[in-house]
Amino acid sequence: MTIAAESKTIEHGGASHNGEPTGMYKWLTSTDHKVIGKSYMYTSLVFLLIAGSMAMIIRAQLMSPNGHVVSQQMYNELFTIHGSIMLYLFAGPFAFGGFANFILPLQIGAPDMAFPRLNALSYWLYLTGGTTMLLGFFTAGGAAAFGWVAYAPLSSYTNAPGPGPDLWIIAIALTGFSGIFTAVNLVTTAFYLRAPGLTMFRMPIFTWSMVVTGMLILIAFPILTAAMIMLYCDRHLGTHFFTVSGGGSPVMWQNLFWFFGHPEVYILALPYFGMVSEIVPVFSRKPVFGYKGLVFATLAIAALSTGVWAHHMYTTGTVLLPFFSALSLLIAVPTGIKVFTWIGTMWGGNISFKTPMLFVIGFIVTFVMGGMTGVMLASPPIDFAVHDTYFVVAHFHQVLAGTAIFAGFAGFYYWYPKLTGRMLRESLGKLQFWMAFIAFNLTFIPQYLAGLRGMPRRVPVYLVQDHVTFLNQLSSVGAFVTFLSFVVWLVNLWVSWKKPIAAGDNPWDGHTLEWGTSSPPPHHNFTSLPPIRSQRPVWDANHPEHADHLNHELPKKEAIRR
Amino acid sequence: MKIEYRIYLGIGLFVSVLTVVYFFWAKEYGGATMFFGTAGLGIMPAMYMGWWHRRMKPRPEDTENATMAESKGAIGAFPSYTIWPFVLGMGAFMSALSLVFGEWTLVIGGALLIFGAR
Structure with a gap:
């Protein structure tokens, strides 16, 4: 494998690979996908802690029926920015900016992403976008306070004056562009930079998930960016896209937003499904069960997700209920196939319950619980009853937060040795898992019940007569303990940094190409590649007697006679 | 390139079907327009990749038994760092x-x- 010398850097002063900058200047100038991936990952984890702290304030406010922790305006700002950060700045970028950037080129044996400079630019747009969103808290009118969905007419200039909402719009536009650039990069890299012999149907499931996520981003994000520009024009340039007074339609905003917003849910979820599909086979010491089923389920989820946006809008009365209900219910089928294949992979396997595997099992439990309530919500009669109650809040937290936290940390514990060359401590990891798992469910299961008792979302106070006080207290205690579990994780990071345990190249006996290089990988990733004859090239190289491709070479008739 | 092209084509065709069904059933033009655009976002890349698929031999990464030696020449130009x-x-x-x-x-x-x- 040869990699051409970069002509441009030579023009700029002839720096060789040895003369590379270090420290801060390296971070600013690097176009290496590994540096950018790590920057994405750690930036998004900082955003997770910021938004998590906001959730703690929200839960403190709801500890008692008439909470006075923050003012009602401040409460609105907090839940808006909490949701916006979690969805736009943490869950997505952590997976498709962080993990995908770092892991995808390694998994397909590529030296870097297809467009390294674009990759760097998309990180800077993401960082500045995130900063812009937080800047809202430093303006006189405060940050945006209309919820992460910014429904018209709440987001009009009359109802949301001041620079805070504008900063929110700019922030979403910047991160939107960042997401689009990353998606272009991911899809191009997977299509054009695979190693010889690594056909599409030999790509690891994580890479497949990232390809499909990239395709979904390219469909969904442009609409979001367009909607943001329209909203800005409505606020400042006198247009009337979403205002009734000028002949516009507020429901149009909901259509545009959710046409982005529902694929976005799968943009957030699919990468984590991919991580789980990598971790389950490694810790069950089996190849993944139903590889093509997983691939086609991923594609089916992506295709169907473009046609379900209006299930967020049943109660507007302007949408075709049978169409959207049928498509929403259909999505449960490929999702069910995925859960089935994960369990099928574990079935009869030699399972080792290391921290990543524990987190994966925690993910499957919470995700199935959230998914079941999702199927309930897809049916209009139930949705009419519980729309905009805490039932919905509990549902999407179990699906999205459960996925991002449990599958995300599973991925983090699994790939951290590859990222740094150091191991995280198993004992602290298991402590973190059990704290997070118990406390997370303690947070959200009471919220289902509170929702069924009629507690609406986004309220800072409630009445004693509503009989939701105890449920809210349970939920708050759960939330505080969940936050403490992140402190355990920070301690784990600190311990692994101060007293490193060397990981070696392949601590988990992994299957895919990223485990076939050193930890952390060298410049341009590989000094040599093993021959790729199956979906598990590194497994084949390490266990030649059990190599996957041997089975394929058996004549079919003989295999049956045995 | 065959599988890449078929993935995009599949998504484009599926959304095309949704577009037609939605247009005649819901009679709501905003959603139909977005469906139409999405179908295009599937079919346009499919046409590009299909065009190339018909004009080139399978690449080493599309061949199951390819060896490392088959990928000749430079993979690409990757900058080491830039501000x-x-x-x-x-x-x-x-x-x-x-x-x-x-x-x-x-x-x-x-x-x-x-x-x-x-």
């Missing part, structure tokens, strides 16, 4: 802030953008 993405990013950031804080940030941002994109 310009950072300059462009800061330019875009400052220019975008001008929509909120007034034109003075556009002066800085525009200068950085021109300097970075030159």
Whole structure:
């Protein structure tokens, strides 16, 4: 494998690979996908802690029926920015900016992403976008306070004056562009930079998930960016896209937003499904069960997700209920196939319950619980009853937060040795898992019940007569303990940094190409590649007697006679 | 290129079906327009990749028994480091802030953008 010398850097002063900058200047100038991936990952984890702290304030406010922790305006700002950060700045970028950037080129044996400079630019747009969103808290009118969905007419200039909402719009536009650039990069890299012999149907499931996520981003994000520009024009340039007074339609905003917003849910979820599909086979010491089923389920989820946006809008009365209900219910089928294949992979396997595997099992439990309530919500009669109650809040937290936290940390514990060359401590990891798992469910299961008792979302106070006080207290205690579990994780990071345990190249006996290089990988990733004859090239190289491709070479008739 | 092309084609065709069904059933033109655009976002890349698929031999990465030696020549040009993405990013950031804080940030941002994109 040869990699051409970069002509441009030579023009700029002839720096060789040895003369590379270090420290801060390296971070600013690097176009290496590994540096950018790590920057994405750690930036998004900082955003997770910021938004998590906001959730703690929200839960403190709801500890008692008439909470006075923050003012009602401040409460609105907090839940808006909490949701916006979690969805736009943490869950997505952590997976498709962080993990995908770092892991995808390694998994397909590529030296870097297809467009390294674009990759760097998309990180800077993401960082500045995130900063812009937080800047809202430093303006006189405060940050945006209309919820992460910014429904018209709440987001009009009359109802949301001041620079805070504008900063929110700019922030979403910047991160939107960042997401689009990353998606272009991911899809191009997977299509054009695979190693010889690594056909599409030999790509690891994580890479497949990232390809499909990239395709979904390219469909969904442009609409979001367009909607943001329209909203800005409505606020400042006198247009009337979403205002009734000028002949516009507020429901149009909901259509545009959710046409982005529902694929976005799968943009957030699919990468984590991919991580789980990598971790389950490694810790069950089996190849993944139903590889093509997983691939086609991923594609089916992506295709169907473009046609379900209006299930967020049943109660507007302007949408075709049978169409959207049928498509929403259909999505449960490929999702069910995925859960089935994960369990099928574990079935009869030699399972080792290391921290990543524990987190994966925690993910499957919470995700199935959230998914079941999702199927309930897809049916209009139930949705009419519980729309905009805490039932919905509990549902999407179990699906999205459960996925991002449990599958995300599973991925983090699994790939951290590859990222740094150091191991995280198993004992602290298991402590973190059990704290997070118990406390997370303690947070959200009471919220289902509170929702069924009629507690609406986004309220800072409630009445004693509503009989939701105890449920809210349970939920708050759960939330505080969940936050403490992140402190355990920070301690784990600190311990692994101060007293490193060397990981070696392949601590988990992994299957895919990223485990076939050193930890952390060298410049341009590989000094040599093993021959790729199956979906598990590194497994084949390490266990030649059990190599996957041997089975394929058996004549079919003989295999049956045995 | 065959599988890449068929994935995009599959998504494009599926959304095309949805477009037709939705257009005649819901009679709601906003959603139908978005469906139509999405179908295009599937079919257009499919046409590009299908065009190439018919005109080139299978690449080493499309061949099951390819060896490392079959990928000849340079894979691509990968810069080792460059400051310009950072300059462009800061330019875009400052220019975008001008929509909120007034034109003075556009002066800085525009200068950085021109300097970075030159």
